[in-house]
Amino acid sequence: MTRVTRLGDLERAAMEVVWEDGPCTARSVADRLAGRGLAYTTWLTVLGRLEGKGLLRRDRGARAHTYTAVASREDHIAELLQSALGQAADREAALQHFARSITPAEAEALRAALEGRRP
Amino acid sequence: MTGAAAGLAVGLLLLVLVAAPRLAGAAWVLRAPGLALLLWQAVGLATGLLAIEIALTLALSPLGPTHADALRALGGADVPLWAGAAAAVGALVLLRLLAVLLASFAQTVAARRRNRRLVDLVATRNPLLPRARVVEHAQPLAYCLPGLRPRVVLSSGVLALLSEDEVRAVLAHEAAHLDQRHDLVVLPFVALRATFPWLPVVRTAQAEVALLVEALADDRAARRHRPEVLARALYKVGTGAVPQGGLGAGGTPLLGLDEGGVLVRAQRLLSPPPPLRAGGRALVLAAVVVVLSLAPLGLLLPLLAQR
Numbered sequence: 558m559t560r561v562t563r564l565g566d567l568e569r570a571a572m573e574v575v576w577e578d579g580p581c582t583a584r585s586v587a588d589r590l591a592g593r594g595l596a597y598t599t600w601l602t603v604l605g606r607l608e609g610k611g612l613l614r615r616d617r618g619a620r621a622h623t624y625t626a627v628a629s630r631e632d633h634i635a636e637l638l639q640s641a642l643g644q645a646a647d648r649e650a651a652l653q654h655f656a657r658s659i660t661p662a663e664a665e666a667l668r669a670a671l672e673g674r675r676p
Numbered sequence: 677m678t679g680a681a682a683g684l685a686v687g688l689l690l691l692v693l694v695a696a697p698r699l700a701g702a703a704w705v706l707r708a709p710g711l712a713l714l715l716w717q718a719v720g721l722a723t724g725l726l727a728i729e730i731a732l733t734l735a736l737s738p739l740g741p742t743h744a745d746a747l748r749a750l751g752g753a754d755v756p757l758w759a760g761a762a763a764a765v766g767a768l769v770l771l772r773l774l775a776v777l778l779a780s781f782a783q784t785v786a787a788r789r790r791n792r793r794l795v796d797l798v799a800t801r802n803p804l805l806p807r808a809r810v811v812e813h814a815q816p817l818a819y820c821l822p823g824l825r826p827r828v829v830l831s832s833g834v835l836a837l838l839s840e841d842e843v844r845a846v847l848a849h850e851a852a853h854l855d856q857r858h859d860l861v862v863l864p865f866v867a868l869r870a871t872f873p874w875l876p877v878v879r880t881a882q883a884e885v886a887l888l889v890e891a892l893a894d895d896r897a898a899r900r901h902r903p904e905v906l907a908r909a910l911y912k913v914g915t916g917a918v919p920q921g922g923l924g925a926g927g928t929p930l931l932g933l934d935e936g937g938v939l940v941r942a943q944r945l946l947s948p949p950p951p952l953r954a955g956g957r958a959l960v961l962a963a964v965v966v967v968l969s970l971a972p973l974g975l976l977l978p979l980l981a982q983r
Contacts, residue, residue, distance in 0.1 A: 572797065612797075630798055634813055637794040640787065641819060641829070650866035651787035653853045653889075655818035655846050657936030659914035667911050667942050671904070 567595075567603045572612060576630045582621040677737040677746070680977035681730050687970050688726040692877055695719055695967065700880045704960075706944055708952035709891040711960045713861055716885050718967040720864060725971035731770060733978070735763035742978040773871055780867035785823075792821050795829055808847060810835065816916050820850040822859035834913060842909040845901035852896035858889040887937040894941055903945040910945075914938045 574589045575581050581589075583601040590600070604624050607613040613624045641652055659667065696719055699705065705712035736746035738759040799809035808828045811817065817831035828850045835843060853859070865882040872878045897906055914936075952960070 569797070630812075633794055633798045634811060637791065637798060637811060638813060638815060638817070640791045640794065641817060642815075643787075650784045650859065650862050652791060652819045652821055653850070653858065653862075655849060656910045656913040656938050658916070659936065659938045663939050664911065664915045667907075667914070667939055670943055670946050671908060671911060673946075 565603075567593075567599070568607055568610075571600065571603045571607060572626070575613060575624060575626045580616070580623045580625040582618065582623050584621060586624075677733050677741060677743075677978045680974075681733040681737065683977045684726055684730045684733060684974045687974060688723060688730065691719055691723045691726070691967070691970070696877050696881060700884050703949075704952055704956060705884070705888060706891060706940070707949045708957060708960065709888040709895070711952065711957060713885065713888050713892070715960055715964050715967070716865075716881060716888070717861070718964045720868065720881065722967045722970045726974060728770065729971060729974050731766040735759070735766045743975065776871045777867045780870035781863065783870075784863060784866065788821050788823055792823070792825065792827055795821070795827050799827075799829065805830070805843070805847065807851065816913050818846050818850065818913055820853050822854055822857065826854045828854070833916075837912050837916070838909055841901065841905050842912070845897050845906040846909050846913070848897035848900055849893045849906065852893040853889070856892065856896070858893065862886060862889055883937075887940065890937060890941055891944060894945055898945060903948065907942040907945040910938050910942045 570590055570593070571586050574586050578585070578589065581604075583597060583604055586604065587595070587597040587600045604613060604615075608615050608624065612627055614627050615622045615624055641654075699712070699715060699719065702712075733743070736743060736750075738756060739746035739749040795809050795811065799811045802808065802810050808830050811829060811831050813831045814833040814836075815831055816834040816837050817829065818834050819829055821827040821829065828847060830843070830846075834846075838846065862882075862885055865878075865885045869878050869882040894903075894906060
């Protein structure tokens with residue numbers, strides 16, 4: 558499982574770029590996020606931090622390092638769902654779901670109750 | 677002091693074999709979920725304290741007729757070896773239970789942190805729903821992550837399934853969990869269940885407390901939103917589908933089938949039971965006081981037995 562540590566806003570923005578554009582250099586991330594008005598070196602730091610957190614992999618390029626996402630956004634979402642839908646008791650305490658899945662029989666009874674309300 | 681320990685054990689058994697099952701089976705709890713939770717907490721705390729008292733009393737019993745005498749003797753030299761061994765075993769059991777309890781706390785907190793980090797990585801924010809994080813996934817999902825940095829998480833699937841007023845009602849429900857820190861009420865009971873997974877009463881207590889916390893959050897949400905809107909959201913999220921009319925089946929009560937409590941909650945929202953009246957509330961509060969006084973009174977038992 559990927560270890561994910563708390564992400565700052567910049568780190569999230571950089572991850573978005575890498576997920577959308579594929580492998581990026583610090584320069585290309587800085588260009589894509591030029592609207593934020595941050596220096597190239599700042600993005601270099603952000604990418605380095607993401608690499609340290611195990612979210613990006615760095616490859617040596619001819620001129621500059623390129624950064625590749627270790628896992629796709631969908632992979633992370635799949636992991637999120639897995640951890641959110643676990644049945645273990647400690648998970649039940651960890652997250653509070655609005656409603657657990659109900660059986661067809663329960664659904665039938667509930668639907669009847671809901672319809673009884675309507676004029 | 678063995679007589680005192682027996683007295684304490686009677687108190688403990690009364691709580692576990694009489695009070696807890698009766699509370700779990702009572703109908704009034706859904707009319708006053710907050711008070712019922714208070715009583716569950718009192719029963720849980722008193723049971724734990726009595727168990728510790730029994731172990732201590734048994735361990736000290738060979739040393740003197742009262743706790744005070746026994747502690748004085750403990751300071752002296754003439755402690756029989758077997759009494760020391762008994763006390764050591766008692767202490768080890770206690771430490772082991774405490775360790776399992778703490779491990780369960782730690783696991784819960786770690787699972788929450790792991791999930792929150794993933795949420796912060798992949799979820800987007802919607803300016804129309806400032807408190808929620810939205811995860812792009814078809815599966816209907818609505819939950820909250822309590823803690824110091826709380827999150828309310830919705831999937832795009834649940835947003836597609838629910839109407840706007842239903843989404844707002846769900847968010848109000850989750851906000852109630854976070855604002856009232858229901859996780860702190862639930863946590864000890866989940867840890868207790870992790871410690872004694874083979875005790876049915878512990879399982880019952882945890883399930884009851886989980887249901888009551890949901891009822892409390894439903895009540896809070898139903899203050900600002902129409903209860904039937906929340907009930908409809910329960911159906912949609914529970915089944916992952918929009919209710920289709922026309923089958924025309926009658927409402928049959930389902931006893932013992934509704935494990936997650938979704939049906940009980942929906943029925944409670946659709947035809948709310950009358951709130952517990954002042955007399956009933958006073959009775960429950962009196963029960964809380966009685967239960968909480970069991971452990972302190974238990975300390976006096978050896979003195980009574982001495983007379």
